[in-house]
Amino acid sequence: MTHIQLSHGGGGEEMNRLIHSLFFEAFGNETLLQSEDAAALHIKSPIAFTTDGFTVSPLFFEGGDIGKIAIAGTVNDLAMMGARPLYLSAAFIIEEGLALEDLRRIVASMSAELARSSARIVCGDTKVVPKGACDKLFITTSGIGEIVYGGISAHRLCAGDAIIVSRDIGAHGATVLAAREGIGIWGDLRSDCATLWGAVAALLEGALSIHALRDATRGGLAAVLNEWAVASNVCIELEEEAIPISGPVRGLCELLGFEATDFANEGTFVLALPKAQAPRALEILRAMELTCNAALIGEVSQKRPGRVILKSPWGSSRYLELPKGELLPRIC
Amino acid sequence: MSLQLRDLYEGFRDAEVIKALSKRITQESEALREPLHVMEVCGGHTHTIMKYGLKQLLPQNIRFIHGPGCPVCIMPKERIDHAIDLSRMEDAILCTLGDMIRVPGSKGSLAEERAAGRDIRPLYTPLDALKIARENPHKKVIFFAIGFETTTPMSAALLDAAIKAGVENLFLHANHVLVPPAVDAIMADGRAKVNAFIGPSHVSVITGSKIYEPLPIRYGTPVAVSGFEPVDVMEGILMLVRQKNEARCAVEVQYTRAVSREGNTKAQALIERYMEPRAHFRWRGIGDIPHSALRLREAYAHYDAERVFAEHLGNEPIDDHKLCICGTILKGLASPKECKVFGTACTPSTPLGSCMVSSEGACNAYFRFAEV
Amino acid sequence: MCLSIPSKVVEIDEHNVATVDTMGIKRQVSLDLMRDEVGIGDYVLIHVGFAMNKIDEEDALASLAVYKEILEAMDEEERRRSIEADDACEGRA
Numbered sequence: 001m002t003h004i005q006l007s008h009g010g011g012g013e014e015m016n017r018l019i020h021s022l023f024f025e026a027f028g029n030e031t032l033l034q035s036e037d038a039a040a041l042h043i044k045s046p047i048a049f050t051t052d053g054f055t056v057s058p059l060f061f062e063g064g065d066i067g068k069i070a071i072a073g074t075v076n077d078l079a080m081m082g083a084r085p086l087y088l089s090a091a092f093i094i095e096e097g098l099a100l101e102d103l104r105r106i107v108a109s110m111s112a113e114l115a116r117s118s119a120r121i122v123c124g125d126t127k128v129v130p131k132g133a134c135d136k137l138f139i140t141t142s143g144i145g146e147i148v149y150g151g152i153s154a155h156r157l158c159a160g161d162a163i164i165v166s167r168d169i170g171a172h173g174a175t176v177l178a179a180r181e182g183i184g185i186w187g188d189l190r191s192d193c194a195t196l197w198g199a200v201a202a203l204l205e206g207a208l209s210i211h212a213l214r215d216a217t218r219g220g221l222a223a224v225l226n227e228w229a230v231a232s233n234v235c236i237e238l239e240e241e242a243i244p245i246s247g248p249v250r251g252l253c254e255l256l257g258f259e260a261t262d263f264a265n266e267g268t269f270v271l272a273l274p275k276a277q278a279p280r281a282l283e284i285l286r287a288m289e290l291t292c293n294a295a296l297i298g299e300v301s302q303k304r305p306g307r308v309i310l311k312s313p314w315g316s317s318r319y320l321e322l323p324k325g326e327l328l329p330r331i332c
Numbered sequence: 333m334s335l336q337l338r339d340l341y342e343g344f345r346d347a348e349v350i351k352a353l354s355k356r357i358t359q360e361s362e363a364l365r366e367p368l369h370v371m372e373v374c375g376g377h378t379h380t381i382m383k384y385g386l387k388q389l390l391p392q393n394i395r396f397i398h399g400p401g402c403p404v405c406i407m408p409k410e411r412i413d414h415a416i417d418l419s420r421m422e423d424a425i426l427c428t429l430g431d432m433i434r435v436p437g438s439k440g441s442l443a444e445e446r447a448a449g450r451d452i453r454p455l456y457t458p459l460d461a462l463k464i465a466r467e468n469p470h471k472k473v474i475f476f477a478i479g480f481e482t483t484t485p486m487s488a489a490l491l492d493a494a495i496k497a498g499v500e501n502l503f504l505h506a507n508h509v510l511v512p513p514a515v516d517a518i519m520a521d522g523r524a525k526v527n528a529f530i531g532p533s534h535v536s537v538i539t540g541s542k543i544y545e546p547l548p549i550r551y552g553t554p555v556a557v558s559g560f561e562p563v564d565v566m567e568g569i570l571m572l573v574r575q576k577n578e579a580r581c582a583v584e585v586q587y588t589r590a591v592s593r594e595g596n597t598k599a600q601a602l603i604e605r606y607m608e609p610r611a612h613f614r615w616r617g618i619g620d621i622p623h624s625a626l627r628l629r630e631a632y633a634h635y636d637a638e639r640v641f642a643e644h645l646g647n648e649p650i651d652d653h654k655l656c657i658c659g660t661i662l663k664g665l666a667s668p669k670e671c672k673v674f675g676t677a678c679t680p681s682t683p684l685g686s687c688m689v690s691s692e693g694a695c696n697a698y699f700r701f702a703e704v
Numbered sequence: 705m706c707l708s709i710p711s712k713v714v715e716i717d718e719h720n721v722a723t724v725d726t727m728g729i730k731r732q733v734s735l736d737l738m739r740d741e742v743g744i745g746d747y748v749l750i751h752v753g754f755a756m757n758k759i760d761e762e763d764a765l766a767s768l769a770v771y772k773e774i775l776e777a778m779d780e781e782e783r784r785r786s787i788e789a790d791d792a793c794e795g796r797a
């Protein structure tokens with residue numbers, strides 16, 4: 001047997017074998033192995049709870065795969081709320097005909113990514129749908145974390161805050177776009193897909209007053225900052241030149257007419273905290289490999305509440321808008 | 333000193349140079365006897381002006397009037413309806429470039445048709461249409477070809493490759509338009525206050541700067557053919573200011589690293605072989621302009637989707653949405669901000685008019701790169 | 705429609721297709737529309753999958769040199785102005 005068949009989702013023997021030989025093998029922990037209808041958990045602290053569906057195409061790309069994103073994405077959502085990731089669920093919707101080898105690679109990658117934080121998968125589900133009913137594999141993960149640093153919120157930015165981005169932006173969006181069939185573009189692109197709990201934990205230990213924290217996933221940096229500006233009714237003023245963008249991401253944007261600020265990230269976050277604490281935050285971040293390109297990109301003011309302003313090095317400025325519509329190449 | 337690739341980008345976006353040019357322009361424009369109303373003909377320049385905030389670096393007496401040089405913007409609704417009708421034919425695959433897929437015709441947009449199940453594919457290069465035709469020998473593959481002189485040679489090259497490969501299920505729907513007749517139509521109308529031109533960058537790479545030589549003679553307007561980088565545009569403006577101050581009017585080329593007087597003669601010859609001027613073409617907003625677009629020559633009629641599938645296509649002119657002023661903007665008579673629905677009923681995600689769709693449309697550029 | 709990006713030719717195959725590099729991003733483009741001979745290391749402008757022309761390196765360098773002169777002239781002007789301003793102050797004193 002080399003490919004997933006409908007019978008693997010039938011609830012019978014084949015499904016049992018798949019769950020035991022693949023999922024239990026990779027994710028095995030006491031709670032999961034109980035195989036109850038639901039996982040019984042004991043948590044005393046306030047918790048953060050999140051869920052996310054993953055549908056990335058292609059399944060494998062430079063720097064990651066759908067499994068790695070499914071773990072990192074949910075762990076990061078918890079981390080961004082100041083919560084230590086504890087328990088995850090994982091639901092797999094598999095298209096009939098998916099190569100078993102691909103599924104194995106994805107599950108192994110999930111297992112490796114779990115090891116980068118304190119999170120464990122404690123419950124799950126598998127469904128197999130007929131060919132054409134989904135695109136190879138969709139994964140949904142939910143997560144619970146214990147809040148160790150409360151009060152982080154998109155509503156808490158205030159004038160005088162510094163805005164820091166944890167690394168160069170747009171790597172994931174650019175990598176996945178270039179990997180799509182038919183586009184015929186390749187190069188030194190690598191997704192930023194990563195678990196950010198380590199970097200967040202280091203910041204939390206640094207005795208900083210973190211006002212807001214968010215990973216810049218879909219909609220990119222532009223979406224996060226616009227949401228913050230609206231939620232806190234403040235103006236965010238960015239120095240365009242200070243935003244780190246790698247050469248290849250810049251090249252792809254030039255070629256297809258995109259803006260790197262619109263591209264999705266899967267291991268890049270934005271941080272708002274009082275300006276005086278920015279040097280300390282940068283020092284902490286730059287000491288770690290994942291965030292060694294962290295940069296101060298702007299600050300919060302009251303100039304135009306609800307808006308994000310990009311300032312050019314030659315003295316002009318414009319609004320940074322939310323990305324809109326399908327990302328079509330600007331060939332015209 | 334040898335040239336590095338990064339010089340071609342950074343050298344022409346250098347902040348200090350932009351500031352210095354801005355200062356020069358401000359100093360020298362004091363001597364202007366009348367305000368300079370510069371039409372940047374090409375949508376690519378509109379994009380650069382807005383993205384880099386160049387309007388903010390110019391004195392009060394220099395204004396931009398945005399031109400008609402955005403091929404998606406000037407496409408009238410009946411042509412978009414052609415694309416939709418072609419995509420609805422049995423066994424059809426409709427291919428086109430980029431933003432075209434989002435422009436609304438009278439029956440919706442190609443994006444909506446695609447969602448409804450038609451096989452519509454946005455391409456990165458026209459050559460992909462040939463690949464698709466080969467992979468689908470039993471389907472009719474139609475390339476809805478759009479673009480100014482820059483993009484016409486690529487459509488001609490596609491046809492050339494299809495003929496050489498003996499592929500017979502590929503058809504072109506040609507909407508290739510020409511810059512000079514459109515500029516003439518705007519100037520002949522007389523209402524646009526244009527007294528200087530920034531000439532297109534890449535149209536000129538293909539055609540050569542010679543195509544603008546009638547402009548100074550006919551209209552007494554200086555022309556500066558400029559590149560698309562911010563330094564290029566600023567230097568082009570400075571060249572226009574100097575021509576005015578010295579009471580000269582001529583075609584000057586700022587974009588010397590890419591534009592010659594003669595242009596790319598090989599590309600021109602390829603166009604000449606396969607295409608000929610149409611008697612008329614209707615432009616959105618501007619209306620009918622004689623000899624302003626190309627179609628396939630009679631000898632290649634069997635590759636021409638308009639002729640082969642004529643029975644499926646209507647030809648009645650269809651007007652724009654009542655509230656949309658794209659037409660007035662394309663004629664150089666209004667700025668996007670004068671439109672009542674700009675940014676409210678009409679945004680890039682819910683466009684009423686074509687100028688909001690294309691990233692080179694004036695409305696889209698004003699929306700995306702709004703000035704503070 | 706007129707987006708066109710300077711890129712460097714890094715490879716040319718027997719079908720007249722070049723691999724070009726734009727800041728570390730590579731793609732293949734047809735050289736069928738090129739009038740002049742193209743070689744490895746040349747800079748070309750590409751548009752929807754085709755190279756449109758070669759960038760004239762001498763002209764590009766000449767433009768960059770002009771900008772350098774403008775900057776130097778500006779610096780010189782500023783310097784002179786600040787000296788004049790100083791002189792004016794001394795004159796008053």
